[in-house]
Amino acid sequence: MRRVMMLVLVIAAAQAAYAGLVYQKGIEYTAGAGENSAKIVIDFDAGKFFLFEYRWNGQAKGWDALAAIDAAGLLNVDSQWFEQFNSHFVNDFSFPGGVKFDYGVDATGWGYWGSADGENWLLNGGVDGRMLTNGGWDGWVWSNYDYNVSWDPIRSPGMAPEPGTILLLGAGAMFVMRAKIKNQK
Secondary structure: HHHHHHHHHHHHHHHHHHHOOOOOOOEEEHHHHHHHOEEEEEEOOOOOOEEEEEOOOOOOHHHHHHHHHHHHHHEEEEEEEHHHHHHEEEEEOOOOOOOOOOOOOOOEEEEEEEEEOOOOOOOOOOOOOOEEEOOOOEEEEEEEEOOOOOEEEEEOOOOOHHHHHHHHHHHHHHHHHHHHHHHHH
């Protein structure tokens, strides 16, 4: 019983540690040219994220980075232009090795986040309104949504999907082990 409880605690601690990780991985490729640069993360799932660099001079927006990265390599950005809002809507991304976590619900999508340092993230508005900053980060994170509460993505950058599932799995294992111990007596 103690071993199972320790396992649950180790899993919970690992989950908490993973949530605080900075995206540390080599850049897949760079798009654009200029003195300014920003990193763009496409986070399909825990461990399945891809890092890109966008370079520019003057001013640039989030959409400028996505369009350039899409045109320069294997990242495919599926988007729609909405004239009435004068804005792009990003439907989906695809990249070799990028597999989205199956949350088992229809309320899933890409959350758009921004950061000055790649560690402290804030939820962004539209991709056409986001001004990039030199050294900044933009992150797109595949997540489930709780549309009944906030319409915000549940998973933020660097967070593994479904931390509750891991804890429930551990709790279930604890109850199974407890039942086995009782049956052996």
